[in-house]
Amino acid sequence: MKVFKFGGASVSTVDRIHNVGNILQEYNGEQLMVIISAMGKTTNALEKVAEAFYAGNTVESLRLFDVIKQQHITTAKYLLVTHYNACLAKLTDFFTEVEWLLHDKPSKPYDYYYDQVVCVGEMLSTCIVSHYLRETGIANKWIDVRDVIRTDDNFRDATIDWTVTEAKTKEWVQPLFRENNIAITQGFVGSTDENESTTLGREGSDFTAAIFANILDAESLTIWKDVEGVMNADPKIFSDAQLIKELSFAEVIEMAYYGAQVIHPKTIKPLQNKSIPLHVKCFLDIRLPGTIIYNKQVKNLPPIIILKNNQALLHLSTQDFSFVGEAPMSRLYNLFGQLKIKPNLIQTGAINVQLCMDDKSDKTDQLAAEASQLFDVQVVKNLTLLTIRHFTKDLMNTMLSGKNILLQQQTKETVQVLYV
Numbered sequence: 001m002k003v004f005k006f007g008g009a010s011v012s013t014v015d016r017i018h019n020v021g022n023i024l025q026e027y028n029g030e031q032l033m034v035i036i037s038a039m040g041k042t043t044n045a046l047e048k049v050a051e052a053f054y055a056g057n058t059v060e061s062l063r064l065f066d067v068i069k070q071q072h073i074t075t076a077k078y079l080l081v082t083h084y085n086a087c088l089a090k091l092t093d094f095f096t097e098v099e100w101l102l103h104d105k106p107s108k109p110y111d112y113y114y115d116q117v118v119c120v121g122e123m124l125s126t127c128i129v130s131h132y133l134r135e136t137g138i139a140n141k142w143i144d145v146r147d148v149i150r151t152d153d154n155f156r157d158a159t160i161d162w163t164v165t166e167a168k169t170k171e172w173v174q175p176l177f178r179e180n181n182i183a184i185t186q187g188f189v190g191s192t193d194e195n196e197s198t199t200l201g202r203e204g205s206d207f208t209a210a211i212f213a214n215i216l217d218a219e220s221l222t223i224w225k226d227v228e229g230v231m232n233a234d235p236k237i238f239s240d241a242q243l244i245k246e247l248s249f250a251e252v253i254e255m256a257y258y259g260a261q262v263i264h265p266k267t268i269k270p271l272q273n274k275s276i277p278l279h280v281k282c283f284l285d286i287r288l289p290g291t292i293i294y295n296k297q298v299k300n301l302p303p304i305i306i307l308k309n310n311q312a313l314l315h316l317s318t319q320d321f322s323f324v325g326e327a328p329m330s331r332l333y334n335l336f337g338q339l340k341i342k343p344n345l346i347q348t349g350a351i352n353v354q355l356c357m358d359d360k361s362d363k364t365d366q367l368a369a370e371a372s373q374l375f376d377v378q379v380v381k382n383l384t385l386l387t388i389r390h391f392t393k394d395l396m397n398t399m400l401s402g403k404n405i406l407l408q409q410q411t412k413e414t415v416q417v418l419y420v
């Protein structure tokens with residue numbers, strides 16, 4: 001069996017959904033477990049719905065949700081004839097699920113509501129794609145991933161319960177392949193043992209695909225993208241980015257960790273642990289070879305460039321000129337846990353700590369406020385973090401020329417520079 005993952009970009013339009021059908025036709029007769037994300041930027045749009053709801057703005061949240069609803073109905077209308085009514089009935093169930101919730105008054109934490117609303121993007125996209133495939137004669141079984149992927153209740157960044165997920169996959173998913181060649185399910189979504197929907201962190205569909213590949217002992221996972229494969233930089237930013245034909249799991253886990261958008265960092269472990277190769281291929285031209293990522297050392301890699309914008313630098317200094325000891329540092333690390341913050345760089349000095357993090361939502365301000373009980377805090381925003389793996393001095397000089405560098409860290413393999 002092969003596992004395929006189609007991201008939001010590959011199902012963003014009617015034409016692209018036709019293209020998914022064409023790709024699956026190429027693999028006619030093979031067993032495929034297909035993981036699909038929400039269409040295009042639907043997750044961002046659903047985030048706005050959850051925000052409006054939580055701010056008490058019911059009318060606005062319903063209006064925003066209606067836009068998403070109409071987009072999905074229109075897509076279904078373009079794609080379906082005989083299966084339209086069946087599809088619309090299912091879509092309507094999902095719409096109703098969200099609309100009921102939006103009529104409530106929030107009484108639980110924001111992250112809970114976020115997951116109940118945002119997960120519907122994947123429900124809608126898979127429902128449409130599954131019906132479209134049936135319409136074109138590609139038999140498939142649609143699975144609600146919430147019946148299979150069990151997580152804890154750490155909403156928005158839920159942790160997988162591997163024991164239950166494995167048991168449910170073997171009980172529900174594996175037997176389906178006795179009678180079906182293709183199963184379609186949602187990425188990014190799971191559920192608690194109380195049947196509340198959870199999500200696995202933004203861009204988490206790659207991770208879902210890797211979980212299924214691992215449990216089903218797949219021969220490979222293929223992630224279909226709008227790029228040739230994994231490149232040595234984001235081709236949307238660097239027009240001269242080069243394709244890397246093969247990579248080791250160790251290299252890719254580092255790239256993903258440092259922020260390369262191409263693969264979710266949690267994807268690698270489940271594959272590496274069972275030596276399941278990962279192919280990154282282009283859905284726009286399936287003849288292109290793409291990139292293969294496996295348990296093999298790959299030498300002579302080009303410099304790999306990762307740029308992260310929207311960074312904040314927190315400069316924390318002890319309030320009474322005492323050394324930064326274990327006690328304030330351990331309290332600082334506890335704060336990261338409480339606020340669900342993953343710092344990108346930390347550098348300690350005698351009486352200060354410098355910390356670089358993604359400046360997302362109000363997390364920076366929350367951390368600054370909490371940390372001010374331990375330290376004097378200064379915050380600088382709108383910074384860029386450049387990471388270069390396998391760097392050369394020449395490339396560093398070119399990329400950093402004219403930049404005001406605020407923080408720099410370097411190992412044998414990797415240099416990271418935070419600049420204005």
Ligand SMILES: Nc1ncnc2c1ncn2[C@@H]1O[C@H](COP(=O)(O)OP(=O)(O)O)[C@@H](O)[C@H]1O
Pocket residue numbers: 006007008009010037203224225226227229230231232233234235236260261262
């Ligand atoms: N090193 C890289 N190699 C290839 N693509 C990259 C890289 N870094 C960032 N990207 C970006 O990742 C994008 C694909 O990811 P994404 O849009 O999240 O896909 P999907 O919605 O299919 O999951 C590409 O269009 C490209 O701009």
Ligand SMILES: N[C@@H](CC(=O)OP(=O)(O)O)C(=O)O
Pocket residue numbers: 006007008009037038043044121187188201202203204205206
């Ligand atoms: N739809 C979710 C999950 C995901 O992985 O999406 P994509 O495959 O388009 O990156 C998100 O946008 O975060």
